[in-house]
Amino acid sequence: MTILHMLTRNINGKLLNIIIGATLIAFGVFIGFYVLLYFITAQFTLSSIVDLTLDPTDILSLLVTVVLAVYVTGKLSKKNEEERAEKDLLIEDIKKFKDGFSKDLNEVLNSSVIELTRVTATFKIFRMKLNAMTNLVGEYDFREAEAKLKSLDEKVRDIRDLLTDTPQVSSTKKAGIIISAGNISLESETRYRIESNINDIASGVFGAVVAINRN
Amino acid sequence: MDNIKISIAKDFSITPGPRYKKEGPFSGEEFKEKILNDAFSKALENGIKIVVDLDGTIGYGTSFLEEVFGGLAREKGIDNVKKTIEVISNEEKYLIDDIDDYITHANEKH
Numbered sequence: 080m081t082i083l084h085m086l087t088r089n090i091n092g093k094l095l096n097i098i099i100g101a102t103l104i105a106f107g108v109f110i111g112f113y114v115l116l117y118f119i120t121a122q123f124t125l126s127s128i129v130d131l132t133l134d135p136t137d138i139l140s141l142l143v144t145v146v147l148a149v150y151v152t153g154k155l156s157k158k159n160e161e162e163r164a165e166k167d168l169l170i171e172d173i174k175k176f177k178d179g180f181s182k183d184l185n186e187v188l189n190s191s192v193i194e195l196t197r198v199t200a201t202f203k204i205f206r207m208k209l210n211a212m213t214n215l216v217g218e219y220d221f222r223e224a225e226a227k228l229k230s231l232d233e234k235v236r237d238i239r240d241l242l243t244d245t246p247q248v249s250s251t252k253k254a255g256i257i258i259s260a261g262n263i264s265l266e267s268e269t270r271y272r273i274e275s276n277i278n279d280i281a282s283g284v285f286g287a288v289v290a291i292n293r294n
Numbered sequence: 295m296d297n298i299k300i301s302i303a304k305d306f307s308i309t310p311g312p313r314y315k316k317e318g319p320f321s322g323e324e325f326k327e328k329i330l331n332d333a334f335s336k337a338l339e340n341g342i343k344i345v346v347d348l349d350g351t352i353g354y355g356t357s358f359l360e361e362v363f364g365g366l367a368r369e370k371g372i373d374n375v376k377k378t379i380e381v382i383s384n385e386e387k388y389l390i391d392d393i394d395d396y397i398t399h400a401n402e403k404h
Contacts, residue, residue, distance in 0.1 A: 195312055196309045199353030200352040200353045203352065203353030204353075206388065207385065210386075210387075239356060243355030244357045244360065245312060245357045247361075247365075261318030261319060
């Protein structure tokens, strides 16, 4: 592993951007200043301000600066590409989850018979997927996105409750669903609340995607 | 004496159902009557735990879990259930928090 690699390995992408940007700007200003002076005044020649004696130390210093700039830029560019690829993969997974969840849930809701076991199986799969994604996002330090996905799990759980929770016999609470022979009948208010939660999930997914891109 | 182990998938059904027997097969009420109540009395008498494994089913409805664990807490006492029942789930770890919630709030009208 080269010394340069060791030096740049652990530097944050944004900090590297700043370092290399500042180096290139300083270098550019230095060169530009003398070129500009040279062309502005005919009386002003480079030799009047710059000792044209070639000092090996200066040449070496210049070469090292140029090599460092090229190497770091290359490394930085690769690091940025890798980070972008990671973000794109996570975003694609989150969007697939949202699309799959909406599609499967709508299929269930629009069935002529809503089987309780089909609903519980659907929610098991989707909660497991969502929790796996939340853990993955957390592992890659997208903390804001992780928080947004955790709140999505609450929404998914709310929908599961709306579809599978019948009140106790002693409860005075109005039943949002009726289950008979393992099949679910939905009250219209319950259907409305489920659709409202699905919309909230879509908004939550959008928020998570924005949080990942902003990271 | 060893702890009592119950696997819902192996000892009861891989398709847990609704809350009450009248609502459909493999209900929470049926699970308590056939398996959990006796095991709980035995565990309480002998000062041992019941380890309930949730893995291996196709999934759980809210009222099945609430009736099993919240219902047990209403019948036997929240503290007794918390000290006697241990829930494990490798597939859906978040269910353990859900169940703890059902037990804690068992006496609130649901």
